[in-house]
Amino acid sequence: MPFTGLDFIIPILAILVLLVLFTGIKTVAQGYNYTVERFGRYTKTLTPGLNLIIPFIDRIGAKMNMMEQVLPVPTQEVITRDNAIVAVDGVAFFQVLNAPQAAYQVSDLQNAILNLTMTNIRSVMGSMDLDELLSNRDAINERLLRIVDEAAHPWGIKMTRVEIKDINPPANLVESMARQMMAERNKRAQILEAEGLKQAQVLEAEGRREAAFRDAEARERAAEAEARATQVVSEAIAKGDVQAINYFVAQKYTDALAKIGSSSNNKVVLMPLEASSLIGSLGGIGAIAQEVFKGDGQAGSPRQGSRPPSIRTPDQN
Template sequence: MDFSTLFVGALVVMAFILLFSVVKIVPQGREMTVERFGKYTRTLSPGISLLTPFVERIGRRMNMMEQVLDVPQQEVITKDNAMVKVDAIVFIQVMDAARAAYRVENLPYAITQLCSTNLRTVVGSMDLDEVLFQRDNINSRLLTVIDAATEPWGVKVNRIEIKDLSPPADITNAMARQMKAERERRAVITEAEGEKQAAIARAEGAKQSAILQAEGRKEAAFRDAEAREREAQAEAKATSMVSEAIARGDVNAINYFVAQKYVEAFAELARNPTQKTVIVPAEMSGLVGTIAGLGELVGLAKEQQQGRTDVRAAAPPRATPPAPPRPRGGSVPRS
């Protein structure tokens, strides 16, 4: 191998080195800063770019995609002197590659430390109950403070989330007992409300039942009064008919009327609960004789009303039906 071949080979190698140092390909989601003699001049966007050989070089390669930084766990004393362990995560995105590259050294570490200090500040200004139940408030306050602090660095803080909050063991036990007591209180209240609603429902049912019973008694009384009225009307009509029959001289109507009253009186006597025995009258034929006598009186009244002037002297007297044999009086034991 002679000198000319070595020289050509060296030229080829230098050409490739020069080519790779001049032509730069920037991938998507990345940006590169260009320095001329150590001074920042421009920023290369994604794509292919050419540099001035031996004059310009690549300074910093910046990631323009959204990144997630983990804030390490730390112990924080709250406003009411309770010790809690807190950690978080922060989502950032570089908006200006030049400022992020040249205004702060070690950007992820700087943002992590900034989040840690502000986390202690925010949590330390709140009570333990507020810290446990107001995570959204903590996140929003941290986001406002850290985003304002990182704006000169060309970084946008999109979100900050509290990942874990760990109170001490004794506080955790006290919270568990408090939660149990609260659950029991709610259960007692719910049970009392149920009993109250049941009592109200029973009272409403009793009220409706009493109203319906009163309505029933009212309707029954009305029906009874109507029945008694109709019975009285029927009795009055029957009496009127009997009176008219008597006026006309109808002996059968008189017999029926008197016999009915006699039977009703005797039935009432038999239904008397204080009577051990029932006395049967010995003169059973007295009823028939009484009916016959009443018939004679009605006949005479009828003749007088008609104004007959002639006297029936020769008229034979009406034969009285033979009286049935008189049963012997005695006591009949009630069944």
């Protein structure tokens, strides 16, 4: 059976139809969005999975990565507010949220983000002193993120993080900072030592004041007791009790004899006749005087090798 022209046309048409179908079927990988252009104009966005477009009329425009991406920021020199030159590098993280805006609102998206980040790093860090720059890295990162994210928002992207990796001052500046830090620590040590000395002197003065207060209080109580004893004796005398004045005078003599007898240099004590008569007339005063004149030996016995002081009246000399 001979082949006709129709036999050749049908397979060719079938192949063309299959080619057209395959041309119109687009598979988008996970994490990507494709823009569709019809005669050069954006029409829609293809999401991950199987998608259909009109062959020969629609075409794929831009294949946008919708995952979070990292963009290294190269090292650049920054002049701080106090005219210090430091080398700074960093890293930026961003994510495309709107594929058409990222594809058609800016040309070369990554290069635009990179230049925007570098410009703001110089601007932000240049407005700070070196000491502030080195001690407030978190605040710098937060400020950079806010500024760059606001500037890149019309591009359909979200800046997730902007981090400063290294801040490297010149070697001579680092040496000067080390000397400054050492001087500051020495200053703190001297201040702490002075504060400790001051506190010790204050505590010592408070101790002396407390001791003086207690001594004065003790003297005051002794004076009150003495005044009370004198008052009692005076009342007894007023009532006609002569023994009270004798006891009072004997107590004063006894105290005086105790002070005289306690001296290690006195071996002979001269007393007036009235004192010996008084001692002889009062019972028990002799025993008190004997106890007073024991010396430095044990209680109840005189010190061996030494003579107790003898009491002589002027008529015995």
